Amino acid sequence: MSEKRKQRGPGRPRDPAKLEAILDGAYTLFLRHGVPATTMEQVAERASVSKMTVYKNFPDKPALLAAVFERKIKTMHLPELLAVGEDLDVSLEHLAKFGEIIVSACSEPEVLRMSRLMAQCADEHPRLAATFYTAGRGESVRRLATFLKNLTDRGFLSIDDTKLAAEQLFAAWLGLIEHRLNLGVGAPPSADAIAKRVRYAIETMMRAWSTDTNARGASKARLKRLRRVGV
């Protein structure tokens, strides 16, 4: 990311706090005003550091941008593992919680801006953009698919293409929220609204692919429970 020091030598050591401050400031400014509209002087000032210090740490602006991206991707973490529970009800409740966390996170302005920024820079930094995808929604959908596969293997569901089903479930959770927020239409959904969306999508999936076909009533009871919990 920054410059290398040949191991340990004499001389004043770098101040890691300054580097952090630079990365923090650059991150904020890049998100707020975009890359072209952010000047190196602004970055330096926001980090309470001289411009030369910025250039000591990063050869140029693209390098700074790449470092900011890399750090953000590294500190990006998904909600705790999506685990299946002992019985179906517990599993579905885990699933709903997972979905709510995802949708809530994707509605945050910072996440929205980061996603847009990455898309803007995908041409110049294809590797980083791909890593961003893999570490974010790619991994989420992978876990979702594993989850659905597990329920299928245990006989609760009869889903053939779990990868596709997982992606569509994920997308249904989000709906057009991201698109709307990106265009400044409407406000981020409330926790209740998120819960409703997430659970409705799960309900649709369960009604469609649950193996519990002839016991529709039981299934309905479960879904009703799902609807109640946590709202």
Next chain:
Amino acid sequence: MSEKRKQRGPGRPRDPAKLEAILDGAYTLFLRHGVPATTMEQVAERASVSKMTVYKNFPDKPALLAAVFERKIKTMHLPELLAVGEDLDVSLEHLAKFGEIIVSACSEPEVLRMSRLMAQCADEHPRLAATFYTAGRGESVRRLATFLKNLTDRGFLSIDDTKLAAEQLFAAWLGLIEHRLNLGVGAPPSADAIAKRVRYAIETMMRAWSTDTNARGASKARLKRLRRVGV
């Protein structure tokens, strides 16, 4: 959009072709390189026009951008109306075609770039961004909801919140395609892949909410037909 001429006066009239060329060139350049990286001189050169002509038509860069947006929104049109058919099969086939057109359009690089550009400029041009949403996916989902409402009224479906169902169906069609393409991950899906995605999402919805519960077999036959057609 441009400047006004007080009705009819003496003097050389403006060349509408030049104005068109300016808007075309600006549109292309804005999409390709972004707004800040596009200079007025580039726009002029691409339109084979002198820079002063550009400034005669538009007071400044933001005005040009707004004009480009407005024109694009105006010439933006959705696929022909989504009409319900005589029986359910025909209706579902219409629905599938509609979905395929939508997903196909949203996978085009130009559309992707336009959407990103709009999002970038939503802060400066909130009205245009909102119009863009309304004329695009907003209207699509509205039509979808009407469609589902109609099938529900006719007793084929039992969907309560047709607005939410429509949005989730739309989102499921697209999946993470847009997100991936924006990040340069993967390639646009083939027509076959699109058809598969669209029809799988419809199948899920029908299995979940069709009123034809005790005749699961008949329902299955219909869905099988749906899967065959057009692939």
Next chain:
DNA sequence: TATTTACTAGACGATATAGTCCATAAATGT
């Protein structure tokens, strides 16, 4: 024909930004 407006080509001023240079001070290892 006279007037008015559109268009061209280039020069121009104002402004802003990327990135460098330099002299000096501070912090560290030998």
Next chain:
DNA sequence: ACATTTATGGACTATATCGTCTAGTAAATA
């Protein structure tokens, strides 16, 4: 003590873009 490296702040260069201005030409109306 001394060499070495980081950090500072300011001056500095080079470049680029916005938007204006000018002078001349073309095309329309009255």
